[in-house]
């Protein structure tokens with residue numbers, strides 16, 4: 001559906017996107033995550049035909065998004081990371097306008113209803129709450145009844161219930177044949193809805209694949225943590241598979257490889273009669289991959305992985 | 312696509328009318344000026360004005376006032392705001408090219424300029440029994456041509472201003488001299504020679520000159536230097552605008 005080949009975006013001296021290649025398959029939800037300034041929006045804008053690539057090739061359904069933009073915009077729904085609206089425009093008016101831009105729009109009343117904005121048609125856009133405005137942006141992206149949707153930070157500013165509803169909606173839309181490119185800062189969101197994910201960092205894309213593939217590729221550790229009165233590490237570091245043991249106030253955190261570590265730790269606690277409470281096992285997740293990639297260690301007190309870790 | 316452009320223009324028209332600052336400066340302010348000066352001086356025929364009254368010769372001059380408000384304030388500020396708020400960019404991602412957003416803005420401002428002028432005309436007629444001895448066709452033609460010429464300057468402001476604050480500053484900087492130094496409000500004939508020389512390079516001066524002439528029954532050909540200046544001015548502004556304009 002979308003093929004990106006060695007895409008490079010340059011702003012003056014700054015290379016915001018550097019030789020990035022990936023593809024998005026038909027009817028999948030493709031996530032792009034990465035720290036602020038990684039180049040996610042720049043990449044997506046090139047695919048949307050809003051920005052010209054410095055070099056590289058992008059094709060969407062076999063069309064060049066820059067040259068064949070006219071054709072593409074009929075089948076494409078776009079939510080930009082930040083758009084404002086005209087002053088003093090009403091919700092219903094902007095929806096009606098967008099509907100008139102497309103050949104076969106979805107009745108916007110339905111979309112407003114799904115987004116719980118039904119009662120707001122007469123309201124000024126400026127009077128909506130931040131989350132409601134975000135929902136409006138999504139309504140406008142779906143009005144064209146698109147085959148491909150680009151959602152840049154879709155659920156930023158939405159409350160947890162609205163976020164879950166949005167995920168349900170995305171999954172439904174995918175079932176109906178929509179291909180979705182989703183830029184997000186929420187790893188739980190990506191894990192919940194994305195078929196595949198790409199991680200971007202400083203203009204590059206070090207990992208692309210399904211969520212479990214990406215997590216697997218980084219061989220991160222399972223984390224077992226519990227509260228205990230234990231003064232030292234209590235011999236935990238000698239257990240099979242254990243990589244590190246850390247202690248922060250009365251909470252002990254064991255990093256280890258895979259499930260056999262979990263079992264070993266549990267047995268060790270029982271055999272030695274070590275008291276423990278609030279035990280938690282956290283398998284490596286996308287968040288851990290992300291933080292690892294951008295060099296932040298959540299278990300230590302300081303942000304760098306190489307400090308404060310009991311090896 | 313034509314329906315979309317029409318819808319867009321109608322919506323933008325509504326939005327223009329909801330902006331009370333626009334509406335004040337376009338409709339109320341010129342009317343207040345007229346009522347004020349008409350109230351002070353009346354509209355009795357004066358030998359100094361070739362047998363016309365104060366109102367008779369003020370109304371065509373106020374065309375400069377009205378065109379300046381829409382063309383030098385509202386148009387550039389709206390365009391600049393739409394760029395800054397990424398509204399143009401949002402339309403870029405629809406089948407409607409953002410060029411049409413610009414076209415619709417120009418249409419709305421053109422229509423509102425004409426409406427402002429018509430309202431002023433009606434008030435002057437009703438309150439001060441305005442004499443209008445010009446012919447409708449040349450007056451309309453000169454008015455529309457002048458409007459487009461001043462719009463091109465507004466467009467240039469929108470093109471070169473890096474952001475909304477700069478645009479506002481530039482717009483005010485251009486608007487106020489156009490208001491007071493061009494004969495739109497204060498007759499040029501009353502100004503010292505230096506000021507008259509400065510006035511001669513301001514485009515609105517030529518709008519006022521041409522409008523007054525055709526309004527009082529002269530032919531458009533009689534003011535061809537002013538019309539030529541406006542045409543040249545438009546050409547320069549448009550060329551520069553196209554060179555500098557950015558969609559985001």
Ligand SMILES: Nc1ncnc2c1ncn2[C@@H]1O[C@H](COP(=O)(O)OP(=O)(O)OP(=O)(O)O)[C@@H](O)[C@H]1O
Pocket residue numbers: 011014016034035036037038039040041042043081
């Ligand atoms: N129009 C622009 N002009 C100049 N530099 C830009 C422009 N847009 C983005 N950049 C720069 O390019 C880099 C990538 O920006 P981009 O918006 O693609 O990041 P992002 O991954 O979307 O970040 P975020 O998560 O904060 O939205 C940043 O360093 C940014 O400063």
Ligand SMILES: [Mg+2]
Pocket residue numbers: 040041042081152
């Ligand atoms: Mg972004």
